[in-house]
Amino acid sequence: MIIGRSVPRIDGHAKVTGKAVYVDDLPPRPGELWGVTVRSPVAHGTLRGIELDPAFDWSDVTVVTAEDLVAMGVENLVALIEEDQPILATGVVRHVYEPVALVACADRDKAERARAAVKLLIDPLPAVLSLDEGTVVQKKYRIDRADVDAALAASEVVIEGTYRVHHQEQLYIEPQGVVASWHEGETPVVHVAGSLQCPYYVHKALKKAFHLVDDAAARVEQTVTGGGFGGKEEYPSMIGLHAALLARKSGRPVRLIYGRKEDIEATTKRHPAVCKVTLGCKRDGTFEAIKVDVVMDGGAYVTLTPVVLSRGTLHACGAYRFAHHRVESRAVATNTPPNGAFRGFGAPQTIWAVERHVDAVARALGRSPIDLRRQNLLQKGDLTSTGQVLDVSVGGQECLDAATKAADFDRRARDLEAWNAAEAAAGRRKRRGLGISTFMHGAGFTGSGEHRLKGKVQVDLERGGRLRVRSASTDIGQGTETIFQQIAAEAADLAFEDVSFENPDTSKVPDSGPTVASRTVMVVGSIVQKAAAAVASHVRAKAAPGESFATAGDRLLAAGDAETKCLVQYVPPQSRAFDDATYQGDAYPCYSWACDVAEVEVDLDTFETRVLRLFTAHDVGKAINPVLCAGQVEGGTLQAIGWAIHEAIVWRKDGSIANARMTNYIVPTSVDAPEFHTTLVEVPYPNGPGGAKGVGELPMDGGAPAVANAIEHALSADLRWGAGVLLPDLPLLPENVFERARRAEVVS
């Protein structure tokens, strides 16, 4: 079996020797220019004009503004869901850092000086800078199942709470960038290579803006990508368009790579949200009805907000059984940079709320957070908020059991309480606590998404009995190359070494759909499996008695046999259709499940939190490559911990960012990170390769509430607070925890 084995990652050698070529490692092309972006310093305003400083030498500088797009016949639009975002602002600017003009020069320093010599004439307008002030609704959804109002009215216990979460920056360590060239009258006309997750998104945006009819007219290829986490899902379309425009106007190749500051300021972030939860249950803790009101901050343009809000809506009732559900959600526009894809994609925001609320209910009922979760966790046969019957691969209970067992939860909690008592008796100021979260994440695109996407892969036989996997699914660190080779080798009954992976390049691979939504292994992997099996079985069927696979393959290739290539399109499994109007039906083909147990230490003087240990169990269906899979779980969980206790974007009153540097946007280092104890649970999903389902986003969902729950446990002997939870809002920076603790009653 190659599936299930921790084969060393195929790109590992290049990455540990420094030979892997990232976008900034591409050798300079002859005549190449350095491109920069001129951005609005104003959150909202009327753009009256653009002035080029007459004292500056513009002779070797290319400048592109919205007027040039008109002159070139380019459609001023970044193609995505809604057609509202311009490539370059015209008439009005809607957020600080909005691109207004582009500049390129062979001399990089001069390009930077030229940027400063472009003057934007903007008359400021009133700006909306937080979701509380937002009135323009970008999208809304409503789930209404059974009779929530009647059920809440009849419930023995009804608890309400409101929970807020903040922006988060992806902070991939390689900033965004592309190199573009324009070849008038040739094929392709436009060529973009860069750090990106979704080559066909950029391809679509180029085709739309430049009115290219032929698919081959635009070529987009991925360079080795230094992390993405959603941040390189949609934004590379913008950078690709900018670089292509400069290349077209100048007739030279253009390199456009962001510095760290620009990357943090201008690119997308996680949507802030506020959720109001009302939960009705029996006195014995049985959940009956839930009502959730969700508001997200979409930012200045719609970009991916409708899909992020959708996933947030579908995860708002958590991993628990209710007979009555209502979720009403809306995203509002603000004059801040558009928020976009970030691992978890709306789910961490609503899961934070429902997990915190379950802790509030546990407190009100005097129940342990574990027992209350165990009592209400969704099980096989239960219904979700969309009325989907969970009929397959439901591993929530297994994860809860595995994580609490690994942590030896009850004993550890008692030991920590004893440790705290000893610390207190000795007059010391450190306290420790244990917290838990349980959660699920829908794998693959929501509802009818995969029907619309029609993702494809191709597997080709090559000389020597080898197979080549052609897919647009990108490896951005998670190990796609290696895992697809494992899946193909297993399906074809060949050695791992006999399979190779074509670099995602729109001139060489079909559109497999984007690398998002925890769909790569489960959805695209399943068609890699089918295509590889089809080619291999064809070769074996045509082989003469005693003829080796390689010899038979070479003979078929020489004869031009058409079935030595196999293109497979994904067909979603038969399921109850999802109704986009009522939000009822099968929202996802299946769900992945998890439980986190966090052990923290809180300093009673500084209110700093350290996460000492993190026990986690993730039901991934089947770990194709356990080392890579556990790497996803741990890395995603640490991002969640970062979001909870370290990371915060600081907004100035003018809508700009005060901490757009790695010096002051703080992500966890090795000394901040906990010791991880990871268990991979495998409750197979029959339609995934080897039983596998999605894992990429799930780990982002549960870290923050587990840490919050643990902090409250740590403080529980020293502080007494009223109804609900002590910590309803993120981030849990020391000053915020202090502020909450200050309002609580100190137990003397």
Add this chain to the structure above:
Amino acid sequence: MKLQVNGVMHEVEASPTARLLDVLRGPLGLTGTKEGCGEGECGSCTILLDGLPVNACLVLAGQAEGAEILTVEGLAAGQLAPLQQCFVDDGGAQCGICTPGMLIAAEALLRRNKAPDDAEIREAIAGNICRCTGYQRIVDAIKHAAVVRAGGAS
């Protein structure tokens, strides 16, 4: 200007006030050393300067004259060094952009401490930010490499 990099003396045309990072990546073509922030926070450009880990984005090329420079390209001699092999086998590299700097920081540690414990490893790589792994597998890989370097089982 003369720079000794990975045991080889290079004659290079560059301003002594250029960042060492740019000289390595540009004229010397050693693009294994990465730039993540340009202000000494991320550690992606960590190199050894006379055996000490430094951020090449904060060092002027002229300051490196006469010193011995080690970059990620100098770690493998023919085959992968144990540290590199352990990073590949144990899941120490995901997207790989922090990996060259992380390896160099680990190399510096293992040169001065042949059997570091977890806390010493975490301290030694605290200046190297990884956004992918959660660090556990990097710590495990470095510990594993220490055993291999000491002649233990791989």
